[in-house]
Amino acid sequence: MISRVLSADLPAHVGERVMIAGWLHRRRELKSVTFLVVRDRAGLAQVVLSQGTSCDLPEETVVLVRGVVTANPQAPGGAELTQPTVTALSGPAVAPPFDLYRPTLTATLPTILDHAPTTLRHPRLRAGLEISAASVAGFRAALDGLGFTEVFTPKIVESATESGANVFRLDYFGRPAYLAQSPQFYKQAMVGVFERVYEVAPAFRAEPSDTVRHLAEFTSLDAELGFITDHREVMEVCRDAVAGMIDLVRERAQPAVALLGCALPSVPEQIPYLHFADALELISAGTGEDVTGELDLAPAHERWLCEWSAREHGSDLLFVHGYPLASKPFYTHPDPARPGYSRGFDLLLRGTEIVSGGQRLHRHDDYLAALAARGEPAGPYAGYLQVFEHGMPPHGGFAIGLGRWTALLTGAPNVRQVTAFPRDLNRLSP
Numbered sequence: 001m002i003s004r005v006l007s008a009d010l011p012a013h014v015g016e017r018v019m020i021a022g023w024l025h026r027r028r029e030l031k032s033v034t035f036l037v038v039r040d041r042a043g044l045a046q047v048v049l050s051q052g053t054s055c056d057l058p059e060e061t062v063v064l065v066r067g068v069v070t071a072n073p074q075a076p077g078g079a080e081l082t083q084p085t086v087t088a089l090s091g092p093a094v095a096p097p098f099d100l101y102r103p104t105l106t107a108t109l110p111t112i113l114d115h116a117p118t119t120l121r122h123p124r125l126r127a128g129l130e131i132s133a134a135s136v137a138g139f140r141a142a143l144d145g146l147g148f149t150e151v152f153t154p155k156i157v158e159s160a161t162e163s164g165a166n167v168f169r170l171d172y173f174g175r176p177a178y179l180a181q182s183p184q185f186y187k188q189a190m191v192g193v194f195e196r197v198y199e200v201a202p203a204f205r206a207e208p209s210d211t212v213r214h215l216a217e218f219t220s221l222d223a224e225l226g227f228i229t230d231h232r233e234v235m236e237v238c239r240d241a242v243a244g245m246i247d248l249v250r251e252r253a254q255p256a257v258a259l260l261g262c263a264l265p266s267v268p269e270q271i272p273y274l275h276f277a278d279a280l281e282l283i284s285a286g287t288g289e290d291v292t293g294e295l296d297l298a299p300a301h302e303r304w305l306c307e308w309s310a311r312e313h314g315s316d317l318l319f320v321h322g323y324p325l326a327s328k329p330f331y332t333h334p335d336p337a338r339p340g341y342s343r344g345f346d347l348l349l350r351g352t353e354i355v356s357g358g359q360r361l362h363r364h365d366d367y368l369a370a371l372a373a374r375g376e377p378a379g380p381y382a383g384y385l386q387v388f389e390h391g392m393p394p395h396g397g398f399a400i401g402l403g404r405w406t407a408l409l410t411g412a413p414n415v416r417q418v419t420a421f422p423r424d425l426n427r428l429s430p
């Protein structure tokens with residue numbers, strides 16, 4: 001029995017008879033010789049059929065190939081398989097609707113998404129997912145190194161966390177329930193247990209708008225930490241998490257980065273930051289458009305600020321902090337020094353918001369007052385408010401949207417291109 005060798009390891013086995021396994025990526029029939037290209041998790045292997053033999057299996061058939069590893073500088077990695085015997089493992093496949101061996105898929109995005117189980121096998125689409133995976137590993141590694149504990153909290157919940165509008169309702173044994181828009185309440189509760197926690201999990205938003213950066217389900221990288229003085233400390237941890245993500249992308253996903261030609265942002269020791277009010281003044285002065293009094297940043301203004309940050313600070317990343325309280329959720333801590341403003345922040349990367357965060361309220365009475373000020377009844381939040389009846393330290397946290405992050409790293413214009421099986425207003429399948 002010959003054991004399996006991965007495509008990338010073939011050069012170490014020159015002269016040996018080995019077995020490779022994978023998908024028939026491409027069949028190339030030249031006048032005098034037929035090549036098979038086999039794709040496995042490590043890359044591509046070239047197989048040269050012996051003269052007089054042929055292979056009529058369609059592309060994407062799962063195959064085992066036994067053969068002799070032969071050095072050939074023209075083959076991927078410098079070695080190929082000769083004198084092969086090819087066994088179809090799953091029987092001949094149906095020919096795929098796309099030529100996955102072409103450098104790029106030329107179909108429209110909806111068509112690519114309709115065929116996601118197959119199209120995700122394309123090296124360029126797969127590369128985006130590899131970069132996501134490395135990013136998450138980096139997020140975990142950075143926070144593990146800072147004394148955080150990973151937590152797992154429910155996604156079926158009794159109240160909205162972010163706003164009442166874009167929440168998916170469920171019938172929960174005859175009672176109303178919701179899909180969690182974020183782990184916000186639970187990550188705060190878990191600060192009472194561990195002080196520092198993070199969670200990597202899906203978040204659900206019934207987003208009514210069809211944009212390139214909104215999905216109905218996305219992966220949220222959340223962190224929350226106690227015993228802070230203000231939101232600046234949260235921004236420092238956020239910076240370290242982002243730096244850790246870039247480090248692991250560089251380390252683990254180098255082939256994907258090279259294939260997609262990603263220019264990874266460098267993360268400065270201190271990411272430049274601007275107060276929201278100063279940001280509005282800059283935008284007004286820089287664009288000639290009067291934006292004073294705005295409560296939030298329009299996408300065009302986020303883009304303008306990032307161009308400014310790249311010009312002035314040489315940074316693709318920019319924190320905007322001190323958003324008006326009115327534009328942030330009820331749990332956001334006000335800025336005691338600037339009435340009307342909060343200790344909430346966003347992190348912008350290359351023109352798009354990828355992170356929201358801030359310091360939270362931590363006293364029970366402050367929560368009751370904040371809900372009352374927004375005209376919201378406290379009843380639906382009973383489970384959440386319980387946390388603050390039993391002593392909570394000043395705390396804060398943030399959440400990074402994985403799809404947006406990966407899209408910005410890879411230059412994908414749409415989060416759907418870097419999300420496996422995206423869910424949106426119009427898409428529930430595959």
Ligand code: AMO
Pocket residue numbers: 162181182184205207213214215216217218220222223353354355356357358397398399400401402403404415
């Ligand atoms: P927020 O609602 O801003 O904050 O979400 C945090 C980050 O998640 C991403 N994001 C989305 N990505 C894709 N599709 C969507 N519909 C979508 N909505 C949000 C963005 C965004 O920056 N609880 C707070 C976080 C906190 O304060 O800790 C929250 O959920 O990248």
